[in-house]
Amino acid sequence: MLIKTIFISILIFCSNFAAAKVDIQHWQSNNGARIYLIENNDLPIVDINVDFRAGSVKDTKQKNGLASLTNHMMVLGSGGVNEEDIANQFIDLGAQLNSSFDQDKSGFSLRTLTEKRSEAIDLLTLVLHEPNFDSNILEREKKRYIASINQSETMPGAIASKAFMKALYGKHPYALSDSGEVKTIKKITKKDLQSFYKNNYSSNDLSIVIVGDISRKEAEDLGNKISLGFPENKTALKIPLVNNNKAQEIRISHPAKQAHLYYGAPIIKRGDPDFLPLYLGNYILGGGGFVSRLTQEIREDRGLAYSVYSYFMPFIEKGPFQIGVQTKKNQVDQAKKIIEKTVAEFIKDGPTSNELKRAKDFMIGGFPLKLDSNKSILEYVSMMAFYKYPLDYLDTFTKKIDKISAEEIKSAFQRRVDMNKFSTVIVGSE
Amino acid sequence: MNFLKIVFFCCFIPLFAQANIEAQEITLENGMRVLVKEDHRAPVVVSMVWYKAGSIDEVNGKTGVAHVLEHMMFKGTKTTKPGEYSEIVAAAGGRENAFTGADYTAYYQRLEKSKLPVSMKMEADRMQNLVITEEEFNKEIKVVMEERRWRTDDKPKAQVNELFNSLIFRAHPYGKPIVGWMNDLENMTYKDAIDWYKSWYSPSNAILVVGGDVNTEEVFAQAKKYFGKIPAYKIANRKPQSEPKQNGSRRAILKAPGKLPYIQMGYPAPTLGKDGIKNRKEAFAIEVLVGILSGTSSSRLNQNLVRKTANAINVGAGYSMLSRGGESTFEMYATPSEKVSVVNLEKYLKLELKNIVNNGVTDTELNRVVTSVIAGEVYQKDSVFGAVMQIGQLETMGYSHKIIDDYINNIKKVTSKDIQGVIKKYFHEDALTIVTLDPQPLGKN
Numbered sequence: 001m002l003i004k005t006i007f008i009s010i011l012i013f014c015s016n017f018a019a020a021k022v023d024i025q026h027w028q029s030n031n032g033a034r035i036y037l038i039e040n041n042d043l044p045i046v047d048i049n050v051d052f053r054a055g056s057v058k059d060t061k062q063k064n065g066l067a068s069l070t071n072h073m074m075v076l077g078s079g080g081v082n083e084e085d086i087a088n089q090f091i092d093l094g095a096q097l098n099s100s101f102d103q104d105k106s107g108f109s110l111r112t113l114t115e116k117r118s119e120a121i122d123l124l125t126l127v128l129h130e131p132n133f134d135s136n137i138l139e140r141e142k143k144r145y146i147a148s149i150n151q152s153e154t155m156p157g158a159i160a161s162k163a164f165m166k167a168l169y170g171k172h173p174y175a176l177s178d179s180g181e182v183k184t185i186k187k188i189t190k191k192d193l194q195s196f197y198k199n200n201y202s203s204n205d206l207s208i209v210i211v212g213d214i215s216r217k218e219a220e221d222l223g224n225k226i227s228l229g230f231p232e233n234k235t236a237l238k239i240p241l242v243n244n245n246k247a248q249e250i251r252i253s254h255p256a257k258q259a260h261l262y263y264g265a266p267i268i269k270r271g272d273p274d275f276l277p278l279y280l281g282n283y284i285l286g287g288g289g290f291v292s293r294l295t296q297e298i299r300e301d302r303g304l305a306y307s308v309y310s311y312f313m314p315f316i317e318k319g320p321f322q323i324g325v326q327t328k329k330n331q332v333d334q335a336k337k338i339i340e341k342t343v344a345e346f347i348k349d350g351p352t353s354n355e356l357k358r359a360k361d362f363m364i365g366g367f368p369l370k371l372d373s374n375k376s377i378l379e380y381v382s383m384m385a386f387y388k389y390p391l392d393y394l395d396t397f398t399k400k401i402d403k404i405s406a407e408e409i410k411s412a413f414q415r416r417v418d419m420n421k422f423s424t425v426i427v428g429s430e
Numbered sequence: 431m432n433f434l435k436i437v438f439f440c441c442f443i444p445l446f447a448q449a450n451i452e453a454q455e456i457t458l459e460n461g462m463r464v465l466v467k468e469d470h471r472a473p474v475v476v477s478m479v480w481y482k483a484g485s486i487d488e489v490n491g492k493t494g495v496a497h498v499l500e501h502m503m504f505k506g507t508k509t510t511k512p513g514e515y516s517e518i519v520a521a522a523g524g525r526e527n528a529f530t531g532a533d534y535t536a537y538y539q540r541l542e543k544s545k546l547p548v549s550m551k552m553e554a555d556r557m558q559n560l561v562i563t564e565e566e567f568n569k570e571i572k573v574v575m576e577e578r579r580w581r582t583d584d585k586p587k588a589q590v591n592e593l594f595n596s597l598i599f600r601a602h603p604y605g606k607p608i609v610g611w612m613n614d615l616e617n618m619t620y621k622d623a624i625d626w627y628k629s630w631y632s633p634s635n636a637i638l639v640v641g642g643d644v645n646t647e648e649v650f651a652q653a654k655k656y657f658g659k660i661p662a663y664k665i666a667n668r669k670p671q672s673e674p675k676q677n678g679s680r681r682a683i684l685k686a687p688g689k690l691p692y693i694q695m696g697y698p699a700p701t702l703g704k705d706g707i708k709n710r711k712e713a714f715a716i717e718v719l720v721g722i723l724s725g726t727s728s729s730r731l732n733q734n735l736v737r738k739t740a741n742a743i744n745v746g747a748g749y750s751m752l753s754r755g756g757e758s759t760f761e762m763y764a765t766p767s768e769k770v771s772v773v774n775l776e777k778y779l780k781l782e783l784k785n786i787v788n789n790g791v792t793d794t795e796l797n798r799v800v801t802s803v804i805a806g807e808v809y810q811k812d813s814v815f816g817a818v819m820q821i822g823q824l825e826t827m828g829y830s831h832k833i834i835d836d837y838i839n840n841i842k843k844v845t846s847k848d849i850q851g852v853i854k855k856y857f858h859e860d861a862l863t864i865v866t867l868d869p870q871p872l873g874k875n
Binding site for chain 1 (some may be wrong): 431470471473474502514516517520522523524525532540542543545568569570571572573574575576577579580583584687688689690726727728733736737740743765767768790797798802804805806808809811812813814869872873
């Protein structure tokens with residue numbers, strides 16, 4: 001029942017509730033980076049996450065893939081130390097370095113034992129401040145990128161996802177592929193990486209979250225140490241507004257046994273006051289795993305698919321509302337009709353009072369599960385930090401959810417979710 | 431459902447790296463075992479019911495039935511409607527999931543701690559009162575076929591893996607796909623699911639593992655209340671179905687739409703005995719070998735094949751020392767770079783093993799594996815779910831979860847010579863199985 005796992009991860013990503021009691025200390029570093037600390041001495045572990053506004057939205061069409069390659073190359077050698085030695089130094093400390101990347105952000109996280117924190121933090125700082133961007137390694141990694149892009153262009157899910165973002169975002173950089181195109185990757189040089197790094201890795205667009213066994217004083221020092229290596233850059237490229245794109249229906253042939261359907265439109269950005277009603281409503285419509293209307297209609301009642309879902313994925317600017325399903329080729333049009341009908345009914349009538357109560361029970365009763373480990377707290381608070389959520393977000397979350405009425409959900413859907421603007425992508429229909 | 435093999439594949443360390451995991455245990459009168467691991471860091475509880483019933487217990491013509499039954503377990507009992515329990519768990523703020531492996535089927539809930547009885551009541555009910563109607567079955571089997579299409583039929587690497595398993599295991603049921611052959615799914619009936627349920631879902635064949643912010647004695651009392659009176663029945667004897675010795679390499683080619691070739695190669699490998707002693711030296715030597723080959727980005731395979739020579743785009747190695755069925759494999763897999771043939775890539779992978787046979791591994795490499803395991807053990811303590819999962823896996827496979835306590839010591843004991851020994855003994859040409867993916871143009875549809 002992998003389907004549930006998928007839903008859970010989506011919840012973590014784009015929802016945002018929270019926790020019993022997470023005591024967040026927050027301050028700014030000497031040059032404007034936002035630092036968040038959650039002290040917790042239960043385990044001898046320190047987790048650090050560092051996020052920059054340097055995701056693929058900062059790419060241009062000509063050099064699409066540059067943001068991703070920069071993120072990727074940053075962990076492949078720094079300060080003149082080569083990739084192998086850097087990796088081995090982390091390993092010899094028992095520390096783990098990971099990088100993450102999406103449309104909006106470029107992130108780096110470190111997990112270290114308390115006793116090794118000082119050396120591990122020094123290494124992390126080196127990685128962040130002095131990437132080698134070695135030309136030979138860049139050429140090698142470009143080839144790997146190209147191979148993987150070529151491969152993804154044969155995979156029905158990846159083809160559909162790419163076409164969907166293109167349909168929704170047209171000329172906006174959210175339409176660009178995270179990892180670029182074969183043509184654009186080929187053009188990227190070491191100089192491009194250096195200048196992208198210089199322009200987009202800046203202290204005022206930097207958030208650092210620290211969780212675990214470390215004192216405030218040390219956390220302050222670490223915050224300064226990391227952020228002082230980056231310039232303040234108030235002229236960093238603004239992310240353009242998302243215009244409404246025309247609804248499109250795109251069909252792409254593919255020999256796969258299943259057709260992949262994506263359906264939706266750009267709807268909402270981070271911090272939008274309609275987010276919580278839309279989020280809660282979507283749990284009922286298609287976010288809540290087995291208990292959602294879409295799963296009931298598509299999977300439980302008709303056996304049409306293993307997985308069907310909907311979610312709002314807010315970005316810095318308007319992110320997509322997306323419905324997805326995979327089903328046997330000859331069933332995809334039937335599935336599409338049922339999805340359209342289900343969404344239309346939900347927009348028209350909103351949730352029933354019983355549905356609303358159960359959704360609230362889920363959100364509020366399950367609230368402690370969101371923050372049950374250092375790792376989950378790190379992920380959650382990092383999202384809050386990156387998108388500049390208010391500090392009391394976690395404390396007020398359940399109260400806010402509790403107050404939302406069926407009428408508010410209906411109103412938010414009717415005002416914001418216009419099916420006439422939805423695009424459809426189907427890969428592999430008959 | 432969950433392919434255990436893949437779990438083992440990717441994470442060599444976390445599999446098993448948690449010391450002081452010791453849980454408290456009782457056995458109910460009907461033979462059901464209950465293990466509790468307290469962890470009071472967060473007000474949450476994880477509850478899992480593990481059945482010693484997986485795809486290796488299936489017979490020909492009915493492959494996939496263990497997994498199908500997992501789906502049917504959500505379809506109602508004598509007193510609840512299909513899907514009702516999912517609603518109850520969700521309304522309690524809970525997350526639930528289930529997975530089927532070759533060795534077991536497991537069901538779990540994550541809940542705020544006061545809600546534990548919600549989970550126990552539900553699991554106890556569906557352990558004894560499941561209702562499988564023809565109508566619900568006929569809908570759900572379609573869902574499972576969609577799952578197979580999504581998981582295997584449209585994923586070339588998954589097809590390679592399916593073919594690989596069926597080649598390396600000709601007698602042992604590890605050769606059959608967990609999700610089942612499509613034709614078996616097409617011909618399965620609700621009666622097959624009922625038979626399965628009536629054969630394996632006895633409390634005497636189940637283990638409850640609970641972890642989190644709970645009081646052990648209270649959990650035992652609740653377990654007695656909910657599960658204690660469920661009547662047990664006799665579970666059929668299982669045949670070992672041991673794999674005969676392989677004499678000569680086995681090769682196959684799989685064609686599927688795609689751009690990149692890929693190879694999966696491997697050799698039969700010994701598993702750790704259920705007593706934690708038999709094969710210990712060899713099993714731990716292979717475990718450390720896998721760490722040295724592919725535990726991290728600077729491990730040998732990635733460093734030599736991807737980074738230094740750029741012969742491959744991706745590489746990896748995997749092995750599971752634990753297995754209920756008593757068989758395991760050591761595997762390597764790789765995607766070649768554009769101008770490298772799969773024939774050469776196979777040579778390069780074998781050369782990595784040969785280099786170790788000729789020159790051994792360094793103390794630095796051995797120490798790095800030990801350091802990672804020691805740190806990994808601390809990091810794992812951050813996850814209650816991980817602890818519960820580990821206890822359940824081990825106990826269901828027939829091991830004591832306490833064998834974990836010796837894990838680091840056994841890792842530390844491995845020498846370069848031990849590793850050379852297992853490679854020479856097990857990973858030679860006549861024991862090789864290899865499947866090559868031959869990518870085909872998409873063509874016109």
